[in-house]
Amino acid sequence: MPPESTVRWMYQCLFRIRFFEERIQELAREKAVPGYLHTYLGSEAIAVGVMAALRQDDWITSTYRSHGHAIAKNVDLCEIAAEIHGRRTGVCKGRGGSMHISDFDKGMLGAFGIVAAGPAIALGAALQERRKGSDRIAVSFFGDGAVHNGVFHEAAGLAKLWNVPLLLVCENNGYAEATATDWHLNTETVADMMAAYAMPARTVDGMDMFTVYEAASDAVQRMRQGGGPELIEFKSYRFSGQYEGDEQAYQPPAEVSKARARDPVLLARNTASQLGLGGAAIEALEAAAHRDVDDAFARAAEAAWPAPEDALEEVYVAYPKDRIAYA
Amino acid sequence: MRDLTVKDAINEALRQSMEADENVVLFGEDIAGGQGRDEHPGAMDAWGGPFGVTKGLCTQFGRDRVRDTTIAEAGFFGAAIGAAMVGMRPVCELMYVDFAGVCFDQMMNQAAKMRYMFGGKQNVPMVMRTVVGAGFRAGAEHSQTLYSLFTHIPGLKVVAPYSAADAKGLLISAIRDDDPVVFLEHKRLYMRAEPVPEAAEAIPLGKGRRRRAGRDVTIVAVQRMNLFAEAAAETLAAEGIDVEIIDPRTYSPLDEEMILSSVGKTGRAVIVDESHPRCSLATDIAALIAEKGFAGLKAPVLKVTGPHAPVPFSPPMEDYYIPSPERIARRVREAMDFSKRS
Numbered sequence: 001m002p003p004e005s006t007v008r009w010m011y012q013c014l015f016r017i018r019f020f021e022e023r024i025q026e027l028a029r030e031k032a033v034p035g036y037l038h039t040y041l042g043s044e045a046i047a048v049g050v051m052a053a054l055r056q057d058d059w060i061t062s063t064y065r066s067h068g069h070a071i072a073k074n075v076d077l078c079e080i081a082a083e084i085h086g087r088r089t090g091v092c093k094g095r096g097g098s099m100h101i102s103d104f105d106k107g108m109l110g111a112f113g114i115v116a117a118g119p120a121i122a123l124g125a126a127l128q129e130r131r132k133g134s135d136r137i138a139v140s141f142f143g144d145g146a147v148h149n150g151v152f153h154e155a156a157g158l159a160k161l162w163n164v165p166l167l168l169v170c171e172n173n174g175y176a177e178a179t180a181t182d183w184h185l186n187t188e189t190v191a192d193m194m195a196a197y198a199m200p201a202r203t204v205d206g207m208d209m210f211t212v213y214e215a216a217s218d219a220v221q222r223m224r225q226g227g228g229p230e231l232i233e234f235k236s237y238r239f240s241g242q243y244e245g246d247e248q249a250y251q252p253p254a255e256v257s258k259a260r261a262r263d264p265v266l267l268a269r270n271t272a273s274q275l276g277l278g279g280a281a282i283e284a285l286e287a288a289a290h291r292d293v294d295d296a297f298a299r300a301a302e303a304a305w306p307a308p309e310d311a312l313e314e315v316y317v318a319y320p321k322d323r324i325a326y327a
Numbered sequence: 328m329r330d331l332t333v334k335d336a337i338n339e340a341l342r343q344s345m346e347a348d349e350n351v352v353l354f355g356e357d358i359a360g361g362q363g364r365d366e367h368p369g370a371m372d373a374w375g376g377p378f379g380v381t382k383g384l385c386t387q388f389g390r391d392r393v394r395d396t397t398i399a400e401a402g403f404f405g406a407a408i409g410a411a412m413v414g415m416r417p418v419c420e421l422m423y424v425d426f427a428g429v430c431f432d433q434m435m436n437q438a439a440k441m442r443y444m445f446g447g448k449q450n451v452p453m454v455m456r457t458v459v460g461a462g463f464r465a466g467a468e469h470s471q472t473l474y475s476l477f478t479h480i481p482g483l484k485v486v487a488p489y490s491a492a493d494a495k496g497l498l499i500s501a502i503r504d505d506d507p508v509v510f511l512e513h514k515r516l517y518m519r520a521e522p523v524p525e526a527a528e529a530i531p532l533g534k535g536r537r538r539r540a541g542r543d544v545t546i547v548a549v550q551r552m553n554l555f556a557e558a559a560a561e562t563l564a565a566e567g568i569d570v571e572i573i574d575p576r577t578y579s580p581l582d583e584e585m586i587l588s589s590v591g592k593t594g595r596a597v598i599v600d601e602s603h604p605r606c607s608l609a610t611d612i613a614a615l616i617a618e619k620g621f622a623g624l625k626a627p628v629l630k631v632t633g634p635h636a637p638v639p640f641s642p643p644m645e646d647y648y649i650p651s652p653e654r655i656a657r658r659v660r661e662a663m664d665f666s667k668r669s
């Protein structure tokens with residue numbers, strides 16, 4: 001079990017992600033924010049458990065389903081909300097949007113819209129940290145669908161050859177878009193695929209944040225002490241659509257309710273009393289998370305828009321400005 | 328003739344092509360959807376791709392001919408090439424053109440060069456259908472056009488239709504064509520409707536379309552920019568400036584004659600392309616006019632494009648990014664003013 005302060009942080013983080021994403025669903029229904037929105041509902045325990053096993057200065061890469069990772073990396077909630085609203089105060093100044101929430105000061109190395117872009121980026125970071133002699137590690141989060149893409153395999157192969165501290169975290173949420181994971185995998189599990197690289201790999205329950213924490217901690221400890229890459233496949237379920245607006249017509253109701261019975265928030269609430277967190281303590285944490293989310297979105301909705309010409313900023317580190325602007 | 332949206336026109340072109348030739352086979356990610364859940368009533372054809380363009384085709388033709396793939400673009404585009412070499416006519420969907428990087432080798436090096444490099448012995452009759460364009464608040468990795476990336480490569484044909492009737496007729500041609508064709512669909516045009524012929528009538532590749540006749544200035548407009556060029560032309564008409572609009576429709580091959588004869592008549596050209604300005608269709612067409620149409624010019628060839636920057640997410644910035652009717656009108660006035668001065 002993690003130390004008591006970490007346990008409290010985990011509950012706070014879990015509730016924040018859940019309430020944040022539920023708010024995103026409301027905003028999507030009201031069409032109150034622009035762009036594509038992919039929520040993390042159903043996989044919250046993975047980001048919470050893995051990040052609890054990391055230090056703030058460890059690196060992660062994320063995907064278009066980035067809100068949960070960013071929240072668990074302690075990125076400012078209001079800066080995330082403002083980014084989703086497209087405001088100047090957003091974590092990417094409104095240039096990225098929901099799919100690209102990334103705070104590099106908090107140890108994020110990007111949130112990519114291209115499936116499987118992340119593992120190779122994290123690989124490079126892991127290599128440089130090892131070269132520097134630091135014990136920082138790099139973690140790449142990606143979905144079950146990403147394991148069919150060549151880049152994932154190229155990164156895995158190099159990571160093993162280079163023996164670098166790269167933790168590949170596969171979030172197996174049962175679907176890649178509208179395609180069922182049990183159809184698209186040729187193997188029983190994603191972990192099975194890693195035999196090809198002689199890479200240690202496990203399949204672990206991704207619904208219980210403490211189980212996630214234990215599995216991630218084990219791997220992280222090995223890597224801090226000079227160990228090489230590992231993969232952990234966490235099994236969760238995508239409660240939301242692929243994106244907000246997806247009707248989920250392909251998800252059988254019986255399957256959904258079975259997964260809902262192991263909702264990560266439900267499981268965490270059930271464990272709380274065993275951890276000395278009584279009903280009142282949990283309620284207080286939930287109320288605080290609700291307040292934090294309300295406050296973040298309230299401030300985000302009031303925040304200033306970027307200036308139109310800000311579109312031309314920061315394309316390069318150095319480049320003649322008039323060559324970027326319109327003629 | 329009934330009205331069809333661009334989306335439905337493309338769906339109809341695919342359906343009619345599949346009915347006519349059993350070797351027309353579709354590959355793509357969730358172009359049907361629900362793969363692995365066929366026993367569940369809502370699964371079959373749950374998606375039809377992210378925009379529903381291919382919806383219903385799997386129900387009609389089955390999973391053998393509407394093949395949902397994994398997220399393995401290099402793999403299934405390569406497979407399409409091989410299949411095409413032995414008799415299939417694959418139509419592959421790349422969900423967004425922004426993912427071209429993942430499968431570009433197969434298109435650029437294998438599909439494009441197969442005929443040439445092996446002494447003209449092998450054709451690759453395949454189509455890459457993909458989705459381009461800004462204006463969807465989809466951010467830097469889901470909003471590009473990349474027209475010139477494909478047009479640059481000898482061996483690939485490139486089609487970018489504006490209207491529903493063109494989309495249908497050109498896609499039919501693309502599927503029947505014996506060369507690899509990149510067929511670019513603009514996400515902001517999918518829901519625009521116009522009368523579309525019911526029959527499977529092909530529109531030849533390499534023929535542009537004059538969308539508006541005028542005396543003073545030729546606007547050459549790429550895909551969605553036809554919409555904005557038309558709006559600009561209306562404004563300018565009220566000022567007494569008579570604009571002609573040329574929609575090349577296909578970029579490889581390019582209807583050089585139509586562009587040159589129009590500019591020969593008006594003496595002024597403004598090219599409008601939503602892409603970045605460098606090495607773009609706009610610069611390519613401008614170079615064509617400079618080389619082959621110089622004698623008839625009364626003003627420099629001008630262009631309106633996006634900036635040399637990725638597509639931003641936030642609405643005020645993205646709106647600024649996309650060429651507007653106002654910017655187009657301003658450029659046209661510049662072309663007019665230049666020749667008044669000289």
Ligand SMILES: Cc1ncc(C[n+]2csc(CCOP(=O)(O)OP(=O)(O)O)c2C)c(N)n1
Pocket residue numbers: 065113114115116142143144145146147171173175176177238242356398400422426429
């Ligand atoms: C290279 C590439 N191909 C296709 C897509 C479109 N796409 C976005 S998400 C997605 C499914 C990903 O599934 P999975 O990896 O399981 O992640 P999940 O969305 O379930 O978290 C696809 C195909 C993309 N973004 N990038």
Ligand SMILES: [Mg+2]
Pocket residue numbers: 143144145171172173174175176177
């Ligand atoms: Mg998935």
